[in-house]
Amino acid sequence: MRTGPMPPAAEPDRAAAGTADGVAGHQQPVDAGRRPRSLAFGDMTRFLLDRRWPVLVLWAVLTAALAAGAAAFPGPSHDDFTLPGSESGRAAGLLGGPPPESPGTLVVSGADPGAVRLSLARITARLGAVDGVTTRPGPASDDGRVATAGIDYPDAETAYRIKNMGLSAPGVQVDLAGDDFADFTPGGLTEGVGLLAAAVILLLAFRSLLAMLLPIVIGVVGVVCGRSMLTLLGHLVPTPGFAGYLTIMLGLGVGIDYALLVVTRFRTSLRERLAVEPAIEAAMRTAGRSVLYAGITVILTAAGILFLGPEQGGGIALAAGCGVLMVMLAALTLLPVLLRLIGRRIDRRAARDGRRTPPAARWGAVVQRRPWTTGLIALGVLLILAAPALDLRVGWSDAGNRPVTDTTRRAHDTLARAFGAGAGGPLILVTAEKGDGAPGGCAAPLAAACARAEGIPGVAKVLPAGEQAALVVPDTGPQDARTARLLHRLRADLPAHVLVTGSTAAAADYAAHTAARLPWMVGAVLAASILLLLMMFRSVVVPLKAIAVNLLSIGAAYGVCVAVFQWDVLGRGTGGPIDAWVPTMLFVIMFGLSMDYEVFLLSRIREEYLRTGDNGRAVREGLAGTARVISAAAAIMFCVFAAFGAFDDRALQIMGVGLAAAVLLDATVVRLVLVPAAMQVLGDRNWWWPGDRRAAEPATAPPAAPAAPPAARGPW
Structure with missing residues (x-):
């Protein structure tokens, strides 16, 4: 709600500013002597701003301490997915360890059996000269054109040395089999691509270098702390090797998005002629509150993976939780302080913004004129994309799913x-x-x-x-x-x-285990999400509708993963089943991210509904006020996840593509079409709450100031 014009230099009363701006999703009439329910956010913000230098020092010390601790005490990785109580796990116990499989295999093939045998002997002699490396005779094909030798080595560094020895011989092909010899993207490259794409999108959205840098700083600080915390906690909780990448992927995506929402609301308040500190308080009471609920939702939904069991899901849930928790805390505590230090320099050109009606407002009018038509089209698109998910088959990726340029893929094909x-x-x-x-x-x-x-x-x-x-x-x-x-x-x-x-x-045992636990995990995630939405919006219909549309977007993302990786519609020659742990992890993460956008959009719609009492206007204004920031946030998250889709590890590729598809569909088909169409059809029934008519009726508020042109209200 606009507070009315005031001189830019004026410093309004903090308490008055707090009651005038309203609370996203919870604006209730403020009775005499009764504090608004959201004033705690204002108290916290003022506490931080009054102690901004100690807060900065505390974050600097915390980041340095966690990073130093992680470097000094790296935790071990646990990549064994064998279930102790399963038949495969009991068999491994009888053998006293993993099944008898060689860590590496040398594969020599050629048209001349004599040349193959001679080359194998010479190469094994070279390998035997490397410290800690021993070779063992392996089987040969019946025609003698393929010969093998087992390679035993002490660690991954030795495997890297073997791979880069330039093993070759004239007239034959030499390849290495074993996961340690596979090609992997250099550390930091994928993350750098995602950050660069995020910086470009932020610069285009904000047209301000300072406004662009703030979300990136929050994302990087939160990810460094979250990744370091995961490394240290890895001593207590068995954590798979890919968990660190999951922390980085989620932390960068949601961290930049959370900061983007707060910065956008802060700039909007400045344009409404608020002073710097009241503008920060207004941003934290609205966008900051949404960030808190969204972050808690993502953490709780990610914790649903624990239903697979502590040994199987504990490390994955910890990886997601560490990343999201630290970027959320950075957005809620560090970002307000940085905004106070930067002040109005964040947007010197805000007053010269255009006055045209935002495209989202015009699009919202189109959806509202034909809610059934647009809603059914959106529903049809999601169902078509979700159809391949009916053929979902889980398994385990191997060398046969790697590119043909990889030596382990060539070795796999030769042995087959x-x-x-x-x-x-x-x-x-x-x-x-x-x-x-x-x-x-x-x-x-x-x-x-x-x-x-x-x-x-x-x-x-x-x-x-x-x-x-x-x-x-x-x-x-x-x-x-x-x-x-x-x-x-x-x-x-x-x-x-x-x-x-x-x-x-x-x-197969792991897949059966996840299938048996899946109903419990899904039920827990849905129950936790419904409870959070009930608490936030005081509506029965809104949470149920949110669950339904989120499940549709998740099903569509599953369908994209099956089509790309199982059906191999892109013709990359890497088709195969989806890794057994990926569908469960995708569900909890995608559901949490979908709830992010649901919270951001519905908070603004409810704010407008409680102000005006007109559901149609609230949907239109809420869509117009959030479409730009949600689109920018989704574009950033899409780029971060899509960059991980280019990773060499197939399971991480599936995660990246699945999350990127989910974000893209959620921010376009779902938030721009399906949600506003459904809310237009339902009307005031959206806000029904049993036994409390005030939750379904607009508050009696003082007359609002004349509405400013939509563009002047900012993108939030």
Whole structure:
């Protein structure tokens, strides 16, 4: 609400400014002697502004201490997704550790078998000269055109040295198999691309260098603190290696967005002739309050991954929570102080902004004239995009999903041609009994199980692998649905004391585990979101509508992921199942981010509704007042996530593309079309609240000052 013109140099009474500006989503009539419910935000802001230098020093010390601690005490990474209580986990326990798989394999192939053998001998001799590296003879193809050798090495740094030794020989092709030899994007490159794109968008949106820099500073400070906190807490909570990238991805995206919202509202208040400190207080009571609710929503929804179990979901939930928590705190405490130091220099040209009606206002009028038509079109688009999600198949990425330029992909393809498609992911039979002189050194029960397995359709061969284990090589590849059916057939037909494990079996067990826990996780996330929205908007219809449209946008993002990565519609030759942990993580994160935009839009709509009592006008004004900032925020988040879609790790690619698609659809089809159309159709029923007519009726407020042209109200 405008406070009316006043001289730019005037310093209005703080309490008066606090009651005049209103609260996003909660403007209620202020009775005599009753404090507005949001005054706590004003108290907190004044507390911070009065102690701005100690706040700056505290953030500087906190950032330096966390970064130094993370550098001095890096936490270990846990990338083993084997479930302890599953059959694959019990089998690994019988073996005393992971299944017997070589960390690396040298693959030499060529047309001349003699040249292949000679080249293999020379290259293994070179590798044997490297400290800590040993080689073992491996199988060769029947025609001698493919020969292999196992490579044992102490750490990833040694693997990097091996990869860069320039292993080659005339007349043959030399490749390396093993995750440590795969190509990976250099650290910082992806993050730098996302930050650069964010800076360009902010500069175009603000047309001010200072206004552009503030959100980036908040995002970077929050991410540094969140990433460092995750590293330190990794000593207490098992955390996968990719968790750090998840913290950076989410922290940069939501951190810059949160700061963008506060800075935009601050500039709007300055344009309404408020002094600097009252403008900051107004921004924090409105945009800051929305940031608090949005951040808590993202953290709570991300915590839903804990329903997979502490060992499987704890590290992932911690990664998301650390990033979002620290950027939220930076936006709520550090940003007001920086705004106070910069003051009116943030926007010297604000008074010369244009006076034309914002495009969003004209678009809102179009949607409101044809709410059923526009709403059904938006719904149809989302349903079409979501259709591929019905074919979602989970599994585990391997070298076969990497680009053909990667040495591990070439090695994978060579081994598949030479030894069969199932050679890259054999199923492993394990028994607790030791060898007793049976053929091949196997225990007699295991030998009997091997003989029985050889007669099962889909088994190419069975090979002994020690006293307690044997390898079952399927006819089909690890990601083929027929291999999963073979796994279930083996477990059903073999004796109970013979367990089946291996990477393929572990992936199947993990997928079954997530599928069983998924209803509980989804229910908890939805319940937490509904409770937060009920508390914020005091409406029954708004939370239910928000849940419905968010689920639609998430389904559409799932469909995009299936089409791109499982169906391989882009023709990259990297198609395969979606990694088993990705759908659950995508759901909780996408739902939280969708709630961000829902909170930002509905806060402004409710503010206008409580001021005017006209639902149609409130929807139109709310859309016009938030479309620009939501579009800019979504563009920033889209660029950050899309940059991670270019990562070499396929699981992170899926995360980046899925989140980018969700943000793009949410900020366009959902927020610009479906939500305003649905709210126009529902009318005043949007704000129904049982037993409290005041929550569904407009407040009796003093007459507002003459409305300024829409452009002068700013983009918030």
